[in-house]
Amino acid sequence: xxxxxxxxxxxxxxxxxxxxxxxxxxxxxxxxxxxxxxxxxxxxxxxxxxxxxxxxxxxxxxxxxxxxxxxxxxxxxxxxxxxxxxxxxxxxxxxxxxxxxxxxxxxxxxxxxxxxxxxxxxxxxxxx
Amino acid sequence: xxxxxxxxxxxxxxxxxxxxxxxxxxxxxxxxxxxxxxxxxxxxxxxxxxxxxxxxxxxxxxxxxxxxxxxxxxxxxxxxxxxxxxxxxxxxxxxxxxxxxxxxxxxxxxxxxxxxxxxxxxxxxxxxxxxxxxxxxxxxxxxxxxxxxxxxxxxxxxxxxxxxxxxxxxxxxxxxxxxxxx
Numbered sequence: 001x002x003x004x005x006x007x008x009x010x011x012x013x014x015x016x017x018x019x020x021x022x023x024x025x026x027x028x029x030x031x032x033x034x035x036x037x038x039x040x041x042x043x044x045x046x047x048x049x050x051x052x053x054x055x056x057x058x059x060x061x062x063x064x065x066x067x068x069x070x071x072x073x074x075x076x077x078x079x080x081x082x083x084x085x086x087x088x089x090x091x092x093x094x095x096x097x098x099x100x101x102x103x104x105x106x107x108x109x110x111x112x113x114x115x116x117x118x119x120x121x122x123x124x125x126x127x128x
Numbered sequence: 129x130x131x132x133x134x135x136x137x138x139x140x141x142x143x144x145x146x147x148x149x150x151x152x153x154x155x156x157x158x159x160x161x162x163x164x165x166x167x168x169x170x171x172x173x174x175x176x177x178x179x180x181x182x183x184x185x186x187x188x189x190x191x192x193x194x195x196x197x198x199x200x201x202x203x204x205x206x207x208x209x210x211x212x213x214x215x216x217x218x219x220x221x222x223x224x225x226x227x228x229x230x231x232x233x234x235x236x237x238x239x240x241x242x243x244x245x246x247x248x249x250x251x252x253x254x255x256x257x258x259x260x261x262x263x264x265x266x267x268x269x270x271x272x273x274x275x276x277x278x279x280x281x282x283x284x285x286x287x288x289x290x291x292x293x294x295x296x297x298x299x300x301x302x303x304x305x306x307x308x309x310x
Binding site: 065072 | 156159160164177178181182184185188189192195257261264265272273274275277278281285
C-alpha cells in the first residue's frame with residue numbers, strides 16, 4: 001500500500017501516513033476552505049489501511065488550531081480508529097499540544113472523551 | 129475629495145478601535161491572510177496565547193459562516209448582492225478584543241438564524257459544550273460546507289454573551305451582524 005503524504009499549507013495540516021512504519025502523522029492547523037473535500041481522500045486511505053494493517057500502529061497529532069468543520073472530520077477519523085481498536089487492532093495516539101495554550105489542551109481533551117484506546121496528551125516544550 | 133474620504137474613514141476606524149477590516153467577497157486566501165495579520169498583531173502586544181487562539185478561532189468561524197452562506201446561495205437571484213456584502217472588523221476597545229462581522233441574508237433565512245442564536249446566547253459553558261457535542265455528531269445535508277456548529281463554537285470562546293442584530297433592507301434582504309468579545 002502506498003504512503004499518503006500531503007504537504008502542509010496555512011489552512012491544512014501535513015499528512016504523513018506511512019503504512020510500512022505504521023506511523024500516521026497529522027501536523028499543523030486545520031481550517032480548509034472545504035474540510036469534507038480535504039479529508040475525504042484521508043478517510044479513504046485510512047479505510048484501506050485499517051483493512052490491511054496487522055501490526056501495532058501509532059498516530060501522532062499536533063493541531064494548533066482546528067475549526068469546527070475540521071473537528072467533525074477529526075471525529076470521523078477517530079471513530080474509524082476506535083472501531084478498529086474494538087476489533088482488536090493495537091492503536092496508540094500521541095496528541096501534542098503547546099503547553100502555553102490551554103485551548104489546545106482543552107481541544108485535545110475533548111477529542112479524547114469518546115476514545116478507549118491509549119490517547120496520550122503530551123506537552124510540546126517548544127513550538128515546532 | 130478622495131483624501132478627505134480616506135482621512136474620515138481612517139479616523140472612524142481609529143475611534144472605533146478597529147485594527148483590521150475587510151469588506152467585500154471573502155476568499156480562503158483573504159481569510160488566511162487576515163487571520164495571520166491579527167495573530168501577529170496580538171503576538172507583538174504579548175497577549176496570552178489563549179486569547180490569540182480565541183480571537184483567531186472566532187474570526188475563522190465568522191468569516192467561514194459568511195463564505196459558506198454565500199456558497200449556499202449560488203442559485204439565488206440575490207447571489208451577487210449577498211456575495212459582495214460581507215464585512216469583518218477586528219479591534220480592541222477597553223482592553224478587550226472584539227470580532228464583528230456582517231452580511232446580507234435572505235429574509236426567509238432570518239427567522240431560523242435568529243432562533244439558532246437565541247437558543248445559544250444565554251447558555252452557560254457547560255450547556256454549550258453539551259449542545260456542541262450533540263450537534264457535531266449529527267448527519268449533515270449533502271453538500272454542506274460546515275459542521276453546523278460554528279455559532280456554538282463562537283459562543284463557547286466568547287467572554288460575554290454574543291450580540292447580534294438583523295436590519296431589514298428592502299423586504300427581500302436583511303443585514304445580519306454579530307459582535308463577539310474576547
